[in-house]
Amino acid sequence: MDATERIQAASNFLLQSPPGEINDVLNDVRNIISDDDLLQEGVLPALREYNLAQFMTVDVPGTEHQSIVSEAARISSSESGSEERFLDPRSKTSFVFDHLSLEASDPQTVEPSSESEPFRLALETSTLTYLSAHFHDGVASVFSTQETPNRFVIQVVANKYNPTNYWAGRWRSEYFVDLNENKVSGKILVNIHYYEQGNVQLATTHEISLALPPAVVTSSPSSSASKIIALIGDEEGKYQISLNDTYQEMGEKTFKGLRRALPMTRQKIDWDKVLGYKLGAELSSSKGVFGNS
Amino acid sequence: MADLVDSMLDLMRRLPPTRTEENVAALIGICPDYADDLLGSVDQPLQLRTDRATGREYLACDYNRDGESYRSPWSNEYDPPLDDGTVPTPKLRKLEITANEAFDTYREMYYEGGVSSVYLWDLDDGGFAGVVLLKKIMTPMSPYEPSGSWDSIHVFETAERGRQAHYKLTSTIMLQLVTRRGSERDGAEGDRKHDKKDSEGWKREGEVSLSGSMTRQTEQDWPLQDSSSHITNTGKMIEEMEIKMRNLLQEVYFGKTRDIVYDLRSVDDLEKARRQRELQKELVGFIKR
Numbered sequence: 001m002d003a004t005e006r007i008q009a010a011s012n013f014l015l016q017s018p019p020g021e022i023n024d025v026l027n028d029v030r031n032i033i034s035d036d037d038l039l040q041e042g043v044l045p046a047l048r049e050y051n052l053a054q055f056m057t058v059d060v061p062g063t064e065h066q067s068i069v070s071e072a073a074r075i076s077s078s079e080s081g082s083e084e085r086f087l088d089p090r091s092k093t094s095f096v097f098d099h100l101s102l103e104a105s106d107p108q109t110v111e112p113s114s115e116s117e118p119f120r121l122a123l124e125t126s127t128l129t130y131l132s133a134h135f136h137d138g139v140a141s142v143f144s145t146q147e148t149p150n151r152f153v154i155q156v157v158a159n160k161y162n163p164t165n166y167w168a169g170r171w172r173s174e175y176f177v178d179l180n181e182n183k184v185s186g187k188i189l190v191n192i193h194y195y196e197q198g199n200v201q202l203a204t205t206h207e208i209s210l211a212l213p214p215a216v217v218t219s220s221p222s223s224s225a226s227k228i229i230a231l232i233g234d235e236e237g238k239y240q241i242s243l244n245d246t247y248q249e250m251g252e253k254t255f256k257g258l259r260r261a262l263p264m265t266r267q268k269i270d271w272d273k274v275l276g277y278k279l280g281a282e283l284s285s286s287k288g289v290f291g292n293s
Numbered sequence: 294m295a296d297l298v299d300s301m302l303d304l305m306r307r308l309p310p311t312r313t314e315e316n317v318a319a320l321i322g323i324c325p326d327y328a329d330d331l332l333g334s335v336d337q338p339l340q341l342r343t344d345r346a347t348g349r350e351y352l353a354c355d356y357n358r359d360g361e362s363y364r365s366p367w368s369n370e371y372d373p374p375l376d377d378g379t380v381p382t383p384k385l386r387k388l389e390i391t392a393n394e395a396f397d398t399y400r401e402m403y404y405e406g407g408v409s410s411v412y413l414w415d416l417d418d419g420g421f422a423g424v425v426l427l428k429k430i431m432t433p434m435s436p437y438e439p440s441g442s443w444d445s446i447h448v449f450e451t452a453e454r455g456r457q458a459h460y461k462l463t464s465t466i467m468l469q470l471v472t473r474r475g476s477e478r479d480g481a482e483g484d485r486k487h488d489k490k491d492s493e494g495w496k497r498e499g500e501v502s503l504s505g506s507m508t509r510q511t512e513q514d515w516p517l518q519d520s521s522s523h524i525t526n527t528g529k530m531i532e533e534m535e536i537k538m539r540n541l542l543q544e545v546y547f548g549k550t551r552d553i554v555y556d557l558r559s560v561d562d563l564e565k566a567r568r569q570r571e572l573q574k575e576l577v578g579f580i581k582r
Contacts, residue, residue, distance in 0.1 A: 007320045016308045031300035075370040133564045158557045192550045200505030202550040209496045250470045254441040263402035271525035
């Protein structure tokens with residue numbers, strides 16, 4: 001493999017990292033590639049891609065809260081060559097993000113669009129209430145989109161890392177609220193890694209879309225936003241409960257169908273008999289051969 | 294560079310089990326010199342092959358491979374054919390034939406389908422080693438029916454000590470379960486416990502995938518009457534191990550991963566619970582006063 005292919009392979013490994021294990025994967029990859037100079041330059045795009053896709057959380061300088069680093073948080077800049085910046089709409093701060101150390105720096109105040117800010121703020125308030133009601137360690141960000149007015153992005157992420165007990169988990173949800181088309185669409189992604197003497201992973205995807213009832217859209221921003229979040233929260237709760245049904249179905253249909261707990265006889269196998277039957281069958285078949293001759 | 298192999302194994306323990314084959318191939322591409330170490334220590338899903346002589350299916354893995362060819366346990370032939378392919382000594386081959394028959398019965402009784410294969414090989418110190426392989430795949434008949442696969446790899450080594458034999462068994466089970474869900478299915482099954490009025494407007498499409506592998510080891514001594522005792526002894530050990538591991542898999546797949554989801558998100562309102570606790574504290578303080 002040449003250098004480009006090695007970086008390609010290393011990047012591919014990094015993008016598959018389970019929740020909270022990117023540093024462990026990076027350590028393994030460093031040892032395997034054993035060329036730090038090549039790696040340092042080469043894997044930055046993969047780290048950036050991973051952070052954006054996984055809704056990496058960051059402490060926002062000068063605030064007491066965290067915000068989400070994602071494609072929606074990226075500030076598209078017209079100047080080429082300028083450093084990439086991300087937005088925390090809650091504190092109206094933009095910052096530069098280091099994809100390796102996961103730290104934010106160079107905070108700057110950003111003036112929100114006066115047109116979309118009232119509804120964005122209403123959505124944010126409802127989202128944060130919902131977040132603290134249903135997530136143990138959740139972070140949420142609500143963005144208005146620069147290109148399309150009346151279109152908002154809600155992102156939620158909750159992480160739990162427990163390396164001492166060999167497990168980690170991540171819940172991500174993302175919703176596009178479109179008031180031009182009166183529609184909400186989004187997805188819930190759950191990833192769980194359990195790795196005590198093994199490697200077991202749960203990966204779920206759940207895509208949803210909903211046409212908003214007229215009553216929801218025509219209310220005041222705060223009432224409309226809280227109704228939208230109530231609909232989303234309801235759907236997420238239902239999804240979480242429906243996972244139980246899926247588990248039950250997998251346990252009863254698939255798992256049992258693959259291998260029984262015990263044979264039909266409800267007893268373990270009598271191995272002497274198994275061998276005896278086989279030998280007996282062999283003997284009688286050879287008797288048959290002798291009898292016919 | 295033993296730690297290089299350690300790093301590779303650590304990496305394989307973290308990356309998604311559904312992509313094991315692709316990732317092993319990439320690692321071999323990066324470090325071709327370590328191909329044998331890696332193929333010998335990372336368990337990969339078993340490949341189904343058909344014996345050309347008997348038409349019967351068998352399982353291929355690193356243990357019945359010689360170069361690019363795989364040996365069938367039914368005909369003892371390599372495919373593609375090899376003139377000088379490694380085969381067990383006639384005595385061990387006889388035991389291998391009986392072991393294949395015995396574990397085929399075991400497979401039918403526990404798996405009610407699937408494929409099994411047993412391979413034995415002589416060890417330099419006079420003993421022998423072997424691998425018992427079992428695989429079953431469930432293919433869905435319709436898009437929303439669950440699918441899955443089970444791969445068992447039991448590697449053992451035995452040393453005879455007079456009328457006793459010592460066994461070392463390493464067992465790996467790879468299990469994959471996938472279920473797809475969608476609005477279509479919800480509609481088809483009528484009121485699937487959903488509040489119809491609420492969920493009417495939602496369109497849903499999703500997939501739940503549980504996949505992985507677990508490995509366990511054991512060492513045991515068993516009495517030895519004749520060479521066929523090796524089959525009853527390893528049979529009992531493997532049966533016991535699969536029962537134990539099946540329970541473990543059930544616990545981790547359906548218990549642990551579910552609990553972690555609930556550690557991330559709570560169905561019940563946490564704020565309500567917090568307020569309740571506050572109220573309780575207040576009451577306790579009030580009574581104490």
